[in-house]
Ligand code: FAD
């Protein structure tokens with residue numbers, strides 16, 4: 001049999017060791033690093049990814065000293081007594097035939113604590129703490145701390161270390177004029193600014209010897225003002241190569257950059273072009289990264305020799321078996337990361353454990369465990385939205401006889417509307433994944449099959465799971481029944497014609513999505529060059545940080561997006577993605593109004609009061625995106641008939657419902673039923 005992805009699956013010989021393929025699992029902080037018994041859980045988390053076939057794993061960032069921690073109690077490796085817990089991880093990975101590097105990350109001015117240090121005392125826009133400028137002595141000691149961490153990592157059994165030199169952390173802060181205003185040997189000229197990373201690589205190499213992997217994560221595009229030039233990036237890459245780096249990994253954009261780099265609206269493989277340029281200049285293997293989430297994209301990048309390896313991080317939260325499935329010719333069975341950030345990065349920023357919206361078992365491998373069912377049941381699941389899909393697959397895989405019903409003629413529930421929003425094309429993948437998984441798990445799927453209390457009673461089921469979702473909330477004001485008042489389903493499901501002037505009521509996730517839908521003619525996500533222009537990324541790299549003036553993108557409609565709350569419009573959106581949605585709509589000229597009181601709807605638009613003034617928002621159509629109510633009228637009659645009934649997803653609680661909760665709740669019920 002020919003290998004389906006020959007380039008991706010080709011071994012990589014590093015001289016002293018060989019990686020079994022070209023796939024690197026990128027560094028991700030899970031929160032287990034600091035949790036009680038977290039390293040036992042981490043060991044299983046990484047072991048499953050190693051078993052799943054990944055060529056090289058990189059751990060979440062571990063600080064080389066106290067001041068370098070990201071948060072006050074963040075993980076650090078500085079003392080021999082800290083080695084034992086790391087050994088649990090390396091042993092587990094090696095048992096599965098994998099290789100693993102520990103990332104050394106000094107946060108510098110991104111440290112969320114008062115002990116943070118940086119080359120110069122300049123506060124980052126994303127933390128409240130102003131760092132202290134490092135003394136020369138501190139710089140020297142910090143370099144030794146990197147070397148000490150690497151030596152301890154070797155003792156702990158790691159196959160190598162990754163030196164985190166991108167994303168705006170300490171090393172990046174030294175390299176760029178933006179954050180380095182020193183006038184000693186560590187600042188000023190590029191040679192001086194790059195002294196810190198180069199001495200770190202040399203010190204680490206000296207500490208660990210030759211037969212140890214050193215990955216250097218190089219910031220290829222800073223995407224901030226006063227970032228580096230391409231020449232400087234190339235010079236640094238060549239420098240660290242000489243100093244002893246084995247592999248050069250890519251970093252795209254500082255955390256404070258106002259250009260999206262990983263959210264779902266970033267085109268797949270958007271930044272491959274910069275790795276391709278660097279690869280021409282360097283001898284060591286170069287890794288491409290960001291928004292690579294399918295074996296096809298990985299293979300294409302490697303096949304065109306734009307990189308020697310590909311890094312994927314979140315795709316391994318979504319599916320530990322990514323590589324094995326690809327190798328077995330079952331890429332259509334991969335649970336694709338949809339780049340939503342909702343359960344991974346957003347959790348990290350909220351100090352919660354990272355997991356995955358589409359795979360709630362991620363980082364819960366030892367806690368949310370699916371064992372074979374002891375008593376096999378015949379279960380009806382009403383509703384094939386995310387909650388019903390998740391439950392059905394897990395329950396059938398445990399051995400139950402599962403019948404999944406939906407009145408629609410397709411599975412996916414509301415994901416069928418989400419996938420139409422420009423920039424949310426990835427949502428198609430989740431529906432594709434579940435369709436195949438239902439078939440593999442042997443779920444009996446009944447589409448175009450509206451269920452009633454009578455039909456369910458006649459089915460002879462041991463249990464019924466109500467996963468019927470939600471109904472949109474209707475407005476209760478004068479004029480709400482006028483013909484130019486639409487719900488979001490009229491727009492996204494029924495594609496009713498919408499006029500040039502639109503007022504959107506409700507600025508939650510759906511209000512934002514509908515506004516994006518109505519103001520976009522062609523999704524920039526599907527045209528990478530255009531997307532770069534929209535966000536002002538200079539592929540010619542003529543300016544520092546590769547920033548250019550964003551192009552104007554005319555909107556086909558004038559949209560006013562409103563909410564009653566006094567808070568900033570969009571404040572409730574995801575921490576790591578909300579700003580992208582807000583900027584996109586601002587760019588389209590969408591007017592965002594808070595503190596709105598809806599008075600009445602009239603043929604010319606909607607009358608509102610705001611700041612004590614009554615005004616007319618002129619509109620051809622008013623689109624109501626005012627949240628939802630649970631749909632569960634089947635539940636009580638079934639209970640009354642003595643049937644064992646459970647409810648999940650929107651049918652359970654509609655307020656603050658999202659697919660993350662729906663899918664997790666489905667999995668949790670399936671684990672116990
Ligand atoms: P639903 O998805 O509503 O599924 C319920 C299913 O039950 C439907 O298919 C329905 O046809 C079926 N059904 C109902 N009654 C019956 C019956 N009597 N018989 C048979 N079948 C029945 N969430 C996120 O987390 N991230 C996002 O980015 C996101 N974007 C969104 C964008 C849009 C435009 C929309 C509309 C939603 C978005 N959501 C998002 C929300 C997410 O889709 C929902 O939270 C999720 O779909 C809820 O899952 P559910 O299974 O509970 O219900």
Ligand code: NAP
Nearest residue numbers: 506507508509510511563564565625626627628656657658
């Ligand atoms: P939502 O986030 O709860 O927003 C509902 C909006 O309606 C709010 O702006 C609310 O603001 C307004 N509202 C509530 N009751 C109202 C009433 N009686 N009259 C007028 N306005 C009212 O819900 P949603 O937008 O429907 O989204 C549903 C779920 O899908 C959300 O929980 C969200 O997490 C998920 N989703 C997520 C994304 C994403 O990108 N992550 C995208 C889409 C959807 P005021 O009360 O201030 O007016």
Ligand code: SF4
Nearest residue numbers: 337340341344356357
């Ligand atoms: Fe990908 Fe979303 Fe899962 Fe994070 S939560 S790994 S972005 S699918």
